[in-house]
Amino acid sequence: MNIRDIFDQKKLVFSFEVFPPKNTSPIKNIYKALNELVKLEPDFISVTYGAGGSTVNNKTTEISSLIKNIYGIESLAHLTCISSTREQISDITERLRLEDVENILALRGDDNGTSCGDFKYANELISYVKGNKNFNIIAACYPEGHIENRDVKLEIDNIERKIECGVTSFISQLFLDNNTYYEFLEEVYKRNIKTKIQAGIMPVINAKQMKRITELCGATIPLKFKKIMEMYENNPEALTQAGIAYATDQIIDLSSSRVDGIHLYTMNNPYVAKNISKNIGKIINSINEVQNV
Template sequence: MQISKLFEQKSPVLSFEVFPPKKESPIETIYQTLDELHDLSPDFISVTYSAGGSGGNHLTCDIASAIKNKYGILPIAHLTCVSADKEQISAELDRLKENGVENILALRGDINPNVPRKYDFAHASDLTAFIKERGGFSVSGACYPEGHYESENLIEDILHLKKKVDAGAEHLISQLFFDNDLFYSFLERARIAGISVPIEAGIMPVVNKKQIERMVSLCGASLPQKFVKMINRYEHNPEALRDAGIAYAVDQIVDLIANGVDGIHLYTMNNPYIARKICESIGALRQTNV
């Protein structure tokens, strides 16, 4: 099934993101995580694209295939192009197709000064167009409620997003954010620009201070004052900060669902406990909106 078709059947859609295990971790760890996430009945699970996995980038395809064939859940495989040429991307697409994975999240990827960059695909919109031209896949894209860090302003950011959708992106997943008002403002800009595809809100439960510092440094998400107070208040009490982070994420999700969001994409960080606590808190909301 194509991811975009899910949004015609139910609202809100609930999805998870997982990532391949790091080199020092055995592959079995991700399947232990998926065993638990499966019980939470997500509508789909995305798998990040990372050369840092114990099996390299092939692991993304292997995990996505297992999500579909072992767990019976719709998978979406991340695919980045910043360090790949058309031949390499074609090989990745062939591998995904052979494994029955038909949904792709097309991304440019972060520029790494230690990895040679290739220029067959300058932007995610170029990768999206290439995949659509080949056919056989449903393509999703990323969006940025506060604007991509390389965009000069929010208007330019929306114009780039519109180009991505015009190239064939059928569904969008947002970067993490901690202020729902920023997401609602972004959503309004997107709809005014004629972007009508489903847009999922990306939510990351923060469970430790180092995690949020690392994520903010990577994506530039702003931190509301009440969020900063929460982090500072509980930073030396790991259990309390974990529970506070879960509660903050639940509060965001409740508000988003009440405002008719298309879907919630939960960045699980491969932590089933946190995903379970959140799903338990919003279970009735999901049933009401089906």
């Protein structure tokens, strides 16, 4: 099913993200995680496109196919364009097409300053894929601006450009302050943009993870969350529960504010996903039941 159709059917879309195991880890690890995650019946599961060459790329295609064709849940395959040639992108998209994977999350990817590929920006990848294969294209957006340019108005310019190239919905970068997200949406709506946007939520359950988030995407760390990290950073079990509770509170608030969807960055952790799903399951069902009345 095209993910665009899922948005037409549901008031609030709820999805997961997983990532392929590193080359040093057995791929069976992701199978174990998926066996638990699919029981939670998300609307779709996205599979990240890791760095590291064709082996990882094959895992992304393989896992996306598994989710769609074996587990019966719609999959969303990530595709990055930095350092990629048109020939490489055509090869990957053809493999996805043969596996009946209909949805692609088109991303630029991290620029290390040495890119020599055929694409520089995500909108170029979007146009190329849209023009050569019949895929539903989803893109990323950044509520606090991209880490390379924090201007939110420029970010909304990029959203408009991606829509013009064929994007049907967006998934946001993670954020820890809902007010930041609401301010972003307000600016989006001022432009009369009606394309669906899912809120990206990552349950942060360890201090190392918080540091990595800050470095990679520049997400603002609210004082409330800083206090949680400081209080429980030396107690992993307590910190896990606090991280789950914080993410749950975020999702309940977002759901009550009628956002289009929630995209949960699971970090391949079924325990966290199961607890959050249990906490919010009745809320999401209630919202979607109203849609179907």
